[in-house]
Amino acid sequence: MDSASLICDLARQFYDLGWVTGTGGGICIREGDHVIVAPSAVQKERMTPEQMFTLAIDGTVIRRPADPTLRPSDCSSLFMTAIRLRDAGAVIHSHSIHAVMATLLFDREFVISNLEMIKGIEGMNYYDQLVVPIIENTARECDLTASLEEAIRAYPKTHAVLVRRHGVYVWGRDWVQAKTQAECYDYLFRAAAEMHRLGVTAKGVTDASLPSRSADAFVRRR
Amino acid sequence: MDSASLICDLARQFYDLGWVTGTGGGICIREGDHVIVAPSAVQKERMTPEQMFTLAIDGTVIRRPADPTLRPSDCSSLFMTAIRLRDAGAVIHSHSIHAVMATLLFDREFVISNLEMIKGIEGMNYYDQLVVPIIENTARECDLTASLEEAIRAYPKTHAVLVRRHGVYVWGRDWVQAKTQAECYDYLFRAAAEMHRLGVTAKGVTDASLPSRSADAFVRRR
Amino acid sequence: MDSASLICDLARQFYDLGWVTGTGGGICIREGDHVIVAPSAVQKERMTPEQMFTLAIDGTVIRRPADPTLRPSDCSSLFMTAIRLRDAGAVIHSHSIHAVMATLLFDREFVISNLEMIKGIEGMNYYDQLVVPIIENTARECDLTASLEEAIRAYPKTHAVLVRRHGVYVWGRDWVQAKTQAECYDYLFRAAAEMHRLGVTAKGVTDASLPSRSADAFVRRR
Amino acid sequence: MDSASLICDLARQFYDLGWVTGTGGGICIREGDHVIVAPSAVQKERMTPEQMFTLAIDGTVIRRPADPTLRPSDCSSLFMTAIRLRDAGAVIHSHSIHAVMATLLFDREFVISNLEMIKGIEGMNYYDQLVVPIIENTARECDLTASLEEAIRAYPKTHAVLVRRHGVYVWGRDWVQAKTQAECYDYLFRAAAEMHRLGVTAKGVTDASLPSRSADAFVRRR
Numbered sequence: 001m002d003s004a005s006l007i008c009d010l011a012r013q014f015y016d017l018g019w020v021t022g023t024g025g026g027i028c029i030r031e032g033d034h035v036i037v038a039p040s041a042v043q044k045e046r047m048t049p050e051q052m053f054t055l056a057i058d059g060t061v062i063r064r065p066a067d068p069t070l071r072p073s074d075c076s077s078l079f080m081t082a083i084r085l086r087d088a089g090a091v092i093h094s095h096s097i098h099a100v101m102a103t104l105l106f107d108r109e110f111v112i113s114n115l116e117m118i119k120g121i122e123g124m125n126y127y128d129q130l131v132v133p134i135i136e137n138t139a140r141e142c143d144l145t146a147s148l149e150e151a152i153r154a155y156p157k158t159h160a161v162l163v164r165r166h167g168v169y170v171w172g173r174d175w176v177q178a179k180t181q182a183e184c185y186d187y188l189f190r191a192a193a194e195m196h197r198l199g200v201t202a203k204g205v206t207d208a209s210l211p212s213r214s215a216d217a218f219v220r221r222r
Numbered sequence: 223m224d225s226a227s228l229i230c231d232l233a234r235q236f237y238d239l240g241w242v243t244g245t246g247g248g249i250c251i252r253e254g255d256h257v258i259v260a261p262s263a264v265q266k267e268r269m270t271p272e273q274m275f276t277l278a279i280d281g282t283v284i285r286r287p288a289d290p291t292l293r294p295s296d297c298s299s300l301f302m303t304a305i306r307l308r309d310a311g312a313v314i315h316s317h318s319i320h321a322v323m324a325t326l327l328f329d330r331e332f333v334i335s336n337l338e339m340i341k342g343i344e345g346m347n348y349y350d351q352l353v354v355p356i357i358e359n360t361a362r363e364c365d366l367t368a369s370l371e372e373a374i375r376a377y378p379k380t381h382a383v384l385v386r387r388h389g390v391y392v393w394g395r396d397w398v399q400a401k402t403q404a405e406c407y408d409y410l411f412r413a414a415a416e417m418h419r420l421g422v423t424a425k426g427v428t429d430a431s432l433p434s435r436s437a438d439a440f441v442r443r444r
Numbered sequence: 445m446d447s448a449s450l451i452c453d454l455a456r457q458f459y460d461l462g463w464v465t466g467t468g469g470g471i472c473i474r475e476g477d478h479v480i481v482a483p484s485a486v487q488k489e490r491m492t493p494e495q496m497f498t499l500a501i502d503g504t505v506i507r508r509p510a511d512p513t514l515r516p517s518d519c520s521s522l523f524m525t526a527i528r529l530r531d532a533g534a535v536i537h538s539h540s541i542h543a544v545m546a547t548l549l550f551d552r553e554f555v556i557s558n559l560e561m562i563k564g565i566e567g568m569n570y571y572d573q574l575v576v577p578i579i580e581n582t583a584r585e586c587d588l589t590a591s592l593e594e595a596i597r598a599y600p601k602t603h604a605v606l607v608r609r610h611g612v613y614v615w616g617r618d619w620v621q622a623k624t625q626a627e628c629y630d631y632l633f634r635a636a637a638e639m640h641r642l643g644v645t646a647k648g649v650t651d652a653s654l655p656s657r658s659a660d661a662f663v664r665r666r
Numbered sequence: 667m668d669s670a671s672l673i674c675d676l677a678r679q680f681y682d683l684g685w686v687t688g689t690g691g692g693i694c695i696r697e698g699d700h701v702i703v704a705p706s707a708v709q710k711e712r713m714t715p716e717q718m719f720t721l722a723i724d725g726t727v728i729r730r731p732a733d734p735t736l737r738p739s740d741c742s743s744l745f746m747t748a749i750r751l752r753d754a755g756a757v758i759h760s761h762s763i764h765a766v767m768a769t770l771l772f773d774r775e776f777v778i779s780n781l782e783m784i785k786g787i788e789g790m791n792y793y794d795q796l797v798v799p800i801i802e803n804t805a806r807e808c809d810l811t812a813s814l815e816e817a818i819r820a821y822p823k824t825h826a827v828l829v830r831r832h833g834v835y836v837w838g839r840d841w842v843q844a845k846t847q848a849e850c851y852d853y854l855f856r857a858a859a860e861m862h863r864l865g866v867t868a869k870g871v872t873d874a875s876l877p878s879r880s881a882d883a884f885v886r887r888r
Binding site for chain 1: 338339349408409422
């Protein structure tokens, strides 16, 4: 499947997951030094390959769809930041309510450990502390670029940056890894909220039965 | 796709979102001075284009389906109110449980700000306070018409009116905007309840890290 | 679509709603004095029309599938009770977790009022108090027959009977009404739990803005 | 349908249930003394039959897919443990968030009784106490094998073993029973959390109306 068709296919899947409702969110896939990007403000679950843009990594439009009303995704400069700084092959931007709630439960970093799904993030093991930086939202999406770049540089091991009250950006070396990691992060954001709702804390579940390493605070709440 | 087929297609999507179960809810699409309306009290996820009614904006039936047992949606006079007062191209009525819960958490207005999805509502920015008026439910749907009209006039910037313990009416200049806004409103209603369940308040998440504007109460609870 | 195919189609839909997972739950459709019933203990979302049984209303097997390992649904005698006593054209048995939670939040009756979806139940209006009797579960499904019959006789206006820690039986004059009512009841069971979780009570939401009638306790908790 | 195609089909279904997102989880099906196993670290909802491995019960690879980058599921030695010790015909490994939350609400055993869905587990009746052992997670999946074997031996009646902060392994005599039981267990894990969130305890719902047997603690919390 070509990248344009794949973006449409993935966007339908992300719609069902609640990541891109209301025309929000998006995805881009890199092909060498070109990047295929969806248009802005369209229904993500009803896109067609002919609506896609091709951009250079510096953001220049190389090929645009026939429909003159379309413009490239507002996320484009953010997508390019992850591509340039991390050599990402694909970037996913989700408005998942789980990501947004994570930014309300945590302060400057989302921190979690001792959950199997952490292993779905490259370089992470079960006992590792997964840290996702949280940047503050801005009125215009493009104004996030500087703080996204700063967070990516400050957290060299992260594959995602949360945006307060907005969502999350996740990337990977190719679309498969970007999607896998986006699913793992989303699961972990949801798990943190479920634990909070159930009143489960590190203390509450670690006394006799868990190995000593997991007695460390597994979750750092505000 | 013609409007009658589109209504059937959208209704299946809304069924999956939980907006139109139990034959509840509905949608209409305007074509010039005609309005295509679904029949009342039928399974919304199993409708066919031949079951649709065509009404004039004053509510007169212009074309009716062959099946003599069908009657136009109970929402028709409410749909026409939004069409007349706001020049709407489509109106969606949802029984989403998130909309109903929003009417139980808030008093006369649903108020929220500082969430990215607010930007999906026409004319709204991230820091703006989104206000949705809540009108009281009545025993018969048509008896809502006067208070809906009153709310639309009293809140010139709103694109939706909540009905206590019932659901929400959302409109837009065309079906795409009506659907996009309906998805954004639903997300925001759900987000308010999730925040409430997580014990997250304006105070709880705004101290050092958030910009000063967001220190304003972002949510006005009863 | 013939009744056997329709049962398979509806069962797939009910599986997606979480009503018939783990081979639980079921549905029957009456055709005159015959009743088409699904087999017991099969995956409800993967049934085929050839697997259906035809029973007389007294429970006698009139036609059975070729597969000799199949036996008619354990719910059959309960289905027949609703058919005989209420002249039902279809009966749905759901294991929805919302129904089960309703039986844990309420004692002998599930009671709710002032929700629009109540109007989806035949004979009910918005301000009416909807009452669903709750019977105690038994070790064997067939042993529920006597108490189901008793509940149906004791509550002449009900179209459903909840079974504690088990699920719900819902019927209607035909499959469309049975399904519509099953969806409305499920919505109301879920709404009651959501209100409970949000700490919303009759008192909490009715002071100035609601009409005086709704100041009555809308929900009777244990 | 051959086993390889069936695994792909079931994996898509499990993806929709939230059991195998982020390439997590898995399933194997035995054919005599061979076992068909999915590859490790691939998107479970997008697998094709040509990607499957055939292993002997001792874990030897008998047939491998053409793609040289694939390796058999990390769960393989765990799958084989259930197959050897219980003569299982299929084993399902789920990362369902409900399973993970169950391991946080309970200590060394998940215990529940008096829910109809318990009857979906072989050998269990409604009033029986269903016990699922919980083993501690390890950094590497294969290191779970010894404690899984120990739990299976220590709990001769169980058809599942929970893994703390990780998920659950469920088996059955064939794929149908394994899947049915996996759905029932998942429902029960979710029900326990819902009861916890609703503040429903054995005491809270058993006084006059329930039969005396159900007055026993139905749920043993930490």
